[in-house]
Structures are given as structure tokens and as C-alpha cells.
Amino acid sequence: MRVIEHFIKKIRQAAVYNPDVQVAPACILWPDIDRQWEAVIPNLQNELPELFVLGDYNPEKRSGPAIWLRCVVADKVDDVDLPCDRTPIFYLPGFSRQDLRAVESCPDQLKPLVSLQYLGVIWSQVNAKDWTILAFLKSDQGGMGLDVALDNDTKNAMQMALCPLLDEEVELLKGKRIDKDYFNALLTGGDPVRDLLQWLDHGDTFRAEHDENEWKAFVELCKSQFAFDPEKDGVIVGATKLACHEGSWSPVWDRYREAPKRYPNIPAQIRKCKPPNGTIQWHLGGGKFDGWPQWNETQESKLRTDLSTLESMPSHEARKKLTELESQHKSRRSMVWMELGEAPLARAMEHLSVLASTTNTALAAGSVDDLMAGYTNAGWRADDAVMKALACVEKEEDFEAIKKAIQSIYITWAEESARYLQKIVEKSGYPGGSASSCKTLQYKDRECVLFVDGLRFDTAKRLVEMLASQEYKVEEKTVWSALPSITATGKPAVTPVRDKIKGEDSNTDFEPVVAETGQSLKGGYHLKKLLIDGGWEILERSSNGNVNGRAWCEFGNIDHDGHDRGWKLSKHLESTLSEIQDRVIRLLKAGWKSVHIVTDHGWLLLPGGLPKIDLPSALVESKWGRCASIKPGATTNERLYPWYWNSNQYFALADGISCFRNGMEYAHGGLSLQECLTLELNVSSGVSKVSAVSVELTDIVWKGLRCTIAVDGEFSGLSLDIRTQPGDSFSSVVLKVNPLKDNGTASVVVESEELEGVSATIVLLNSNGELVAQTDTVIGGGKE
Structure with a gap:
């Protein structure tokens, strides 16, 4: 709990009353004769919507004269939205409790509020004195009970450091002697590394935001701890030292790496500096260049060229080259430039290497069952890798390089598997059957069917992973789509009323009709009518319906986005799947026993265009x-x-x-395979059974906001996360969940410095997102 939260708790407690013998107080009066708290009133108003100030009329700042405050109590002010469950608090700067008590001599500007001391309560100490800052910190009766020095220097420093003091954790203050040195350190931020990074980022603005005493303290800290004088050396020298990150500057660089987006101007500052050995040496290996954006740009340019040359290579050579490039550039994915989005090609290489390894195994042999097994076990990862690699790039020149790399190996692999499947179908028939051979789908009450247009196999696998990470149980079933693999044919085939549908000989647009009446299903009206007549409720986009019945719901039109966006579908796919996940979760939380996700077809996607074949x-x-x-x-x-x-x-x-x-x-x-082999998913709230895994956390090390752990046991496939609630993935506090390395270690970075000192839980997760081990910790490594 922060000091501000403790303060809010205490002042609100002034309104607590016994309803058996009292009425609720009309307000809380907070006198402050010396105006000690005035500087932090805006901070407090952000947290206390019921806090008002006696002063000049300014409704936007919840400030006004006494008569206006009386109107607030009476709920007669139109432009004030007073929380109905809170007692209004009136801060009275420049006035004391005695001013309220002395009715006859009370100042005129305060008189309209005098009667409120009887209708409300006055927030004061048990000895009836007003709350000063020192009294609140020291008193164990209504205050914080801290050990605070009483000398004047401490009191002065305390007053100046009140704003940052409000954000301090109460637990970190207990048992500590709090004196002028503590408040002075608090006044200058108490974190010289952070201050140094902020100065490098803001330059002259940083100095302008600090008074002379704060600036002098910062300069002296830099001299003593970093052998660097901000006044004499300047920002460019500092940026050079940061990029080299040697000696005492190493922890400064580590802090920067943990959250580089907090300091957006630092890369530009480093670009103004001259690297120690020049760019020529970067190509010769060795050296410590990861701190230089110029080096990263050189590496990206080289990789862009190397990827572009793949289009002239045979597929097997292109795969080998991609494997080599991944080995050369994978280390850049752990560097700060990846976090800042300045290494898109290095990021894409992770997926291109998966594409290379997956397409190394051709799906062009055996029976249709062998083909299906090869695709469902591993082959779909090639399609997924294409989409993820494309999603990494923004610039046209980067897209062109990725496009050539994909075309060099993906076209042949996908072409071979498609032709082989077509050969099997020509000989033995289509494994998806026909309407006359497929059984009618059966559902029970409290089951909702969710139709997603164009949920290809690999995108369905992504959705499975997302739902499983939220501890929902997902059952998968591989299904062949109806032929041809278009919505007009495929959508009616996955409805629970497909036995009421037929195809007519005269149909040329692959749109079936209602079997009984011959009415076309085009437009969707008659299909919905069939569902309604069959006892199915049609759910609109945000409706949850009657959970005791059966419902049909449509959500997430991936196919529409694909036709509209082409390869750029890859950049929107993750957000679309997140929306589908949220829709499924809302339905389950509303009371549906399960949500059955169906789709009509998959699709082919090739940047640059699929091969053209003529048909007059x-x-x-x-x-x-x-x-x-x-x-x-x-x-x-x-x-x-x-x-x-x-x-x-x-x-x-x-x-x-x-x-x-x-x-x-x-x-x-x-x-x-990409168009016709799909997944049906049955999602329920039942938590999947956690596999028994024997794993033990053997070491936990905090360096700033970076946590590194080591484990023994069966740690293959596990990942590291830190959460405030171990069972809730939404409570994760890290920038990214990271897998354990082959040596049983992993590290993650907490996303916010404000979380330092907060209790949390280190959790280990298996590939399904299930929790297999956990242990308590304090962010930053402090004591609980």
C-alpha cells in the first residue's frame, strides 16, 4: 500500500458512524492553517473524487467559495458529480479547527460552513489538533506510526518532498529512521540511474524541470557514481558512454534495456555520437556494438539483402540459407532494438526459420490419412510462420525481402502438397464426403454454436492456445470442409440444420436452397429462418441469449479481411482472434455450458500473388x-x-x-490442405487437467526490474511469468513471458518501475498455459 492510499483510507474513516445511534455525517471538514497539504491537493483529488477545496470558484478543479460548498452538500450544483457512496471532503486551506469553533469571530468567507461541524465531522488528531504532515507520519493513532526525526531540516525537507512521498510504499517506510537525508534523496528521485537516463532522454528539459538544489544533487551523484559531469561533458558524451556501457555505465545500460520505450529520445542521441571503431569494424566481428543503433541498422540492411537473394536459389538451398541467417541474427531479438521495433527482419527470422524447417518435410506421399496427419501434426506451422513473418514488417523494402524469402520455399511446398491431395481425391474421392453422406450435427441444450468465417487451421490453433492460456478447456476435431471451399457451400454445411438443405441442378453459384421450399440461402435470411424454426436462437453480435436453450452466433469475419487486405491480413489477425476469444469467454461466463466453434473453409495466402492459370x-x-x-x-x-x-x-x-x-x-x-482441412473447437469452462511435472525452482535473482530464475527437473517446454494473482494471466506484470532455456534458466522484465517492492508470484507454465509451479517473491528483490 502506498502512502497516498493509506492517507485516503484514514481520511475516509472519519466518516464512519454507528447507524444505531447516529446519522451519516453530511461532510468531512479538513482544516489546514499552515497550508502544508495544499501542494498535493491535485494529486489527492485524482484519487478522491469527493474532495473539494475552499477557494476561488473553479468547478473543473472542484474549488469554490463556502456557499458553493454548501450547495455541493445539498446536491444542488449541476456541474458537480458527487459519488453517491462517498461523504464529501472539504479542504480548508489557511483555516484551523479553532476558526470553525469560534463562531462569532469566524472569518466571513468561512461562516457558511460553520454549521457543518455539527452536521458533519472534522478530520483531526485525537488531541483535537489539526493534522500536520509530521503528525500524520509519526502518530500511531490515526496516522502512520513512523520513526521521523524532529529537527527543522527534516521538517523542511519533508514539506518539499511531500509529492514523491505519497507514492512510497508504506511497508518500505516502517522500521526505518526517516530524516532529512531520506527526504532529500526522495526529492531528487532516489534513483540516480533513472535520473541519468531521464537527463539523457530529456536534455535541457530535465534541468528546467528541477530546481537548483535538485540539479546540484544530480550532478554530484553523476560525478561520484558514474565518473561523469553532466554540466561539463554534456549529453553527447553521456550517450556515448551509455552506448559503450562499460564499467559503472553497465547497470545504466541494463536499466535502459529493461524499459527502453520510457526513454524515446535516447536512440536519436546515440545516433549523434561517433562509434569508437567505426562501422567498418562491425562487419569483422568482435567488439561491443549492441548499444549502437547504427550497428543494428547495418545488420538489418545486410539481412534485407541476404533475404532478397533467396529468390534466385533452389528451395533446398534457400532453406539452408535461412537457417544460417537465423543463427547469425537471433541474438538481436534479445537486444533493445528489437523492443523498440527497429529489428523487424531479425524478428521475422524467428518465423522464417520455422517455415524453413517445416517445409523441409514434403506433404506429398502416402494415403490421405498420412497427408492429414502430416499437416495436423506439423505442416500447419508453415502457414502460421508465413503469417507471423509478414506481421513483423511495416516498410515496403522489408516486405519485399520477406516476400522473396517466403516465395523461395513456400510456393513449392504448398504446390506439391496441393497437387498430391488433388491426385488422391481424383483417384479415391474427396474425404469430406457430400451432404448425402454426412450425418446431421447434434447439439444439446446450453450449447452455443459460434460460426467464424475463414478460421483456417493455423489460425484455429492460435485461438486454441489463447483460450487454453486463460485455462479454458478446448477440444479439437479435424474436419474436411465442403467442396468447393467457399462460404456459400461451406457455411450451411456446418449448421445444425444442414439436413434441411439441398442443392439444385440449375445452381451455378454454389448456393444451396431450402430443401422443402427451394428458397435460396443467399443473403442468409432463409438460413436463419431454418435455424429459428429448428429451435435455435440467433444471437446478435453482443447478445448472450437464453443460456438454457441452444443458440447460433456469428462472429469474426476473417475471410472478409483476407479479401480486403491481402497479405496485410497478417497484421490484423491477432486482434481479430483476441476479439473472438473475448466473445467466447463472454458467452461462457454468461452461463453457456460450451461454445462450439465451426468454420466454412480455410484459404491460401501468398504475398505477391498466387500463380495464375488460364480458364477462358x-x-x-x-x-x-x-x-x-x-x-x-x-x-x-x-x-x-x-x-x-x-x-x-x-x-x-x-x-x-x-x-x-x-x-x-x-x-x-x-x-x-490450407483451404479444406479445418478445426472444430469445443470450448468449456472446465480447467484442463494439469500434467504432473516434477520441477523445482533453485535460484531467483533480481537485478533492478529483471528477474532471472534457475530450475531443476522436467523443465522442457516451460515458460516463466510473474503475476500478482498466480491463477490469472491478466495479472501478469512482465513485458513478455519467456520460455526456459536448455540450461534451465530464464529471465523476464517487469513492465513498470512503480511495481518495485510489490509482492508477486513467480509462475512456471507449460505449453498449454497451465500453471505447474509457483513461488512468492517481491518485485525488485526486496523483503516482504
Whole structure:
């Protein structure tokens, strides 16, 4: 608890009363004859919406004359929103309790408030004296009970340091002798490393924000602790020392690394400096260059060039080269430039290396079951890696480099698997079957079906991970989509009323109809009517419905974003999945027993465009990117496949991963693992059973806000997090959850300096986000 929180608790306690013998006080009067608290009133008003000030009329600052305060008590002021559950507090600067008591001699500006001492209460010490700062800190009766020196220097320093004092943790003050030195250190920030970084970041502004005494104290600290004189040496010399981070500057650099976004101007300051050995030496290896943004920019430029050369290489050589590049650049992902978003290609390399290793295994052998197993076990990671790599880049030149790297290995791999699947289907038939061969889906009461348009297999896997991290139970089922893999055909096929739907011979747009009436499902009206007639409630976007029935809900149109954005879908996918996750959680919290997530199809995405294949328009009734309806009597060399809803009607699908239209980066409707193999998810609130893992935390070391741990036992696949509530992932306080290394160690950085000294819990998580071990700690390494 901070001092300000303790203060708020104490002043609010003045309004506590016994309802059996008393009425609620109308207000709390807070006299302050010496105006000791006046400087921190704005701070307190931020935390106390019921705090008002006797003074000049300024409603926005909750300040006004006595008669206005009387109107506040009477709830007669339109521009004041007084919290209904709080007793108003009136701060009276320049007036004492005795001024209120002496009714006849009471100052005129105070007289309208005199009667409130009887209708309300006066916040004062048990000896009836007004609360001074010293009294509040020292008194154990209504104050804090701290050991505070009584000399005048301490009192003066205390007054000046009141603002930062309010943010101090009460537990850190107890048992400590608090004197002028403590308050002076508090006045200058009490943290020379932080002050030095702020000066490097703000320059002259930092000095302007501090008075002469504070500045002199800062200069002396820099001289003694960092062998550096801010006045004589200046910011550029300081930035050079920071970039080199040698000797006493090493902890300064470590602090900067923990939260570089707090100091946004420091990279620009370092760019003004001349590196010690020049940029030429950077290419020769050795040296300590991680503190120089110029070095990182050189590395990014080199990587950009290396990635661009992959387009001329055979796939197997490109994979080998990507593995080498990952080895060269992976260390930059732990550097400050990654955190600042200045190493997008190094970040993308993590995913490109996964793409390289995954596509090294071709999915072009065995039975359809072998093909499905190969994709569901590992192959989907290639698609996921493509999306994640694309999401890393912003600049056009970086996108071009990533695009060439992806094309160099992904096209061949995806093409081979698609052609092999098409070969199997031509010989043995489509494993997804048809409407006549598929059973009607059965659901029970309190089950909600959530339809997500275009939830491809890899995106569904991401959603599984997100939900599991929140300790929701997720059951997965692999499903082949209806052919062709477009919404018109696939969406009705995953509804619980698909037995009420059929396809007509004359249909050329793959849109089935209501079996009984022949009414088209296009537009969605008649599909919803079928659901309603079948006893299903249709939930709007934010409705939770009747949880005792059955409901159909649609949310998260990934397919629409893909058609609109092309490769830039990758940059929006994470936020879309987060919205879907939130929708599922809201439904479960509303009382639904489970949420069954279904989808209509997947998709292919290739930056730069899928390969083009010609299909003359004269031969087709209608044509999409990957499928087409052939005119009766027309002859074509394209493979023909039966429509899911009517096996008597055939359509053409583009070979491999090609497209009937030019320049399409995103398409579906064809026959490939990416388009046709999907996941159905059944999500419930039941917590997955935690696997028994034998692991022991053997060492915990805090350096500033960085926590490093070591473990023994079965730690493979575990990750480190720090939370204020161990079972709640939303209570995480770290910038990023990090996996344990092969040697059983890991480190994380707490996101805010304000959390230093706060009790928390170190937790170890398995790959499903389940908690397998925990231990208590204090952020920063202090005692509890």
C-alpha cells in the first residue's frame, strides 16, 4: 500500500458512524492553517473524487467559495458529480479547527460552513489538533506510526518532498529512521540511474524541470557514481558512454534495456555520437556494438539483402540459407532494438526459420490419412510462420525481402502438397464426403454454436492456445470442409440444420436452397429462418441469449479481411482472434455450458500473388479465384469435382495452388490442405487437467526490474511469468513471458518501475498455459 492510499483510507474513516445511534455525517471538514497539504491537493483529488477545496470558484478543479460548498452538500450544483457512496471532503486551506469553533469571530468567507461541524465531522488528531504532515507520519493513532526525526531540516525537507512521498510504499517506510537525508534523496528521485537516463532522454528539459538544489544533487551523484559531469561533458558524451556501457555505465545500460520505450529520445542521441571503431569494424566481428543503433541498422540492411537473394536459389538451398541467417541474427531479438521495433527482419527470422524447417518435410506421399496427419501434426506451422513473418514488417523494402524469402520455399511446398491431395481425391474421392453422406450435427441444450468465417487451421490453433492460456478447456476435431471451399457451400454445411438443405441442378453459384421450399440461402435470411424454426436462437453480435436453450452466433469475419487486405491480413489477425476469444469467454461466463466453434473453409495466402492459370471466360457460367462453374456442354482440361450439395453437378478447381484470376494474394474455393482441412473447437469452462511435472525452482535473482530464475527437473517446454494473482494471466506484470532455456534458466522484465517492492508470484507454465509451479517473491528483490 502506498502512502497516498493509506492517507485516503484514514481520511475516509472519519466518516464512519454507528447507524444505531447516529446519522451519516453530511461532510468531512479538513482544516489546514499552515497550508502544508495544499501542494498535493491535485494529486489527492485524482484519487478522491469527493474532495473539494475552499477557494476561488473553479468547478473543473472542484474549488469554490463556502456557499458553493454548501450547495455541493445539498446536491444542488449541476456541474458537480458527487459519488453517491462517498461523504464529501472539504479542504480548508489557511483555516484551523479553532476558526470553525469560534463562531462569532469566524472569518466571513468561512461562516457558511460553520454549521457543518455539527452536521458533519472534522478530520483531526485525537488531541483535537489539526493534522500536520509530521503528525500524520509519526502518530500511531490515526496516522502512520513512523520513526521521523524532529529537527527543522527534516521538517523542511519533508514539506518539499511531500509529492514523491505519497507514492512510497508504506511497508518500505516502517522500521526505518526517516530524516532529512531520506527526504532529500526522495526529492531528487532516489534513483540516480533513472535520473541519468531521464537527463539523457530529456536534455535541457530535465534541468528546467528541477530546481537548483535538485540539479546540484544530480550532478554530484553523476560525478561520484558514474565518473561523469553532466554540466561539463554534456549529453553527447553521456550517450556515448551509455552506448559503450562499460564499467559503472553497465547497470545504466541494463536499466535502459529493461524499459527502453520510457526513454524515446535516447536512440536519436546515440545516433549523434561517433562509434569508437567505426562501422567498418562491425562487419569483422568482435567488439561491443549492441548499444549502437547504427550497428543494428547495418545488420538489418545486410539481412534485407541476404533475404532478397533467396529468390534466385533452389528451395533446398534457400532453406539452408535461412537457417544460417537465423543463427547469425537471433541474438538481436534479445537486444533493445528489437523492443523498440527497429529489428523487424531479425524478428521475422524467428518465423522464417520455422517455415524453413517445416517445409523441409514434403506433404506429398502416402494415403490421405498420412497427408492429414502430416499437416495436423506439423505442416500447419508453415502457414502460421508465413503469417507471423509478414506481421513483423511495416516498410515496403522489408516486405519485399520477406516476400522473396517466403516465395523461395513456400510456393513449392504448398504446390506439391496441393497437387498430391488433388491426385488422391481424383483417384479415391474427396474425404469430406457430400451432404448425402454426412450425418446431421447434434447439439444439446446450453450449447452455443459460434460460426467464424475463414478460421483456417493455423489460425484455429492460435485461438486454441489463447483460450487454453486463460485455462479454458478446448477440444479439437479435424474436419474436411465442403467442396468447393467457399462460404456459400461451406457455411450451411456446418449448421445444425444442414439436413434441411439441398442443392439444385440449375445452381451455378454454389448456393444451396431450402430443401422443402427451394428458397435460396443467399443473403442468409432463409438460413436463419431454418435455424429459428429448428429451435435455435440467433444471437446478435453482443447478445448472450437464453443460456438454457441452444443458440447460433456469428462472429469474426476473417475471410472478409483476407479479401480486403491481402497479405496485410497478417497484421490484423491477432486482434481479430483476441476479439473472438473475448466473445467466447463472454458467452461462457454468461452461463453457456460450451461454445462450439465451426468454420466454412480455410484459404491460401501468398504475398505477391498466387500463380495464375488460364480458364477462358467463354467456358464458364461463373468463376471465383480458385473454382468455376462450367457451362453445359463446354469442354475443359481442368479437373472436375462434384458439388457437396448435389453430386450430379460438377465444377472445376484450379490445379495446385494456382488461381483463375491474376494478382490475388488471398483466395479459396480450391482443393488444398490450407483451404479444406479445418478445426472444430469445443470450448468449456472446465480447467484442463494439469500434467504432473516434477520441477523445482533453485535460484531467483533480481537485478533492478529483471528477474532471472534457475530450475531443476522436467523443465522442457516451460515458460516463466510473474503475476500478482498466480491463477490469472491478466495479472501478469512482465513485458513478455519467456520460455526456459536448455540450461534451465530464464529471465523476464517487469513492465513498470512503480511495481518495485510489490509482492508477486513467480509462475512456471507449460505449453498449454497451465500453471505447474509457483513461488512468492517481491518485485525488485526486496523483503516482504
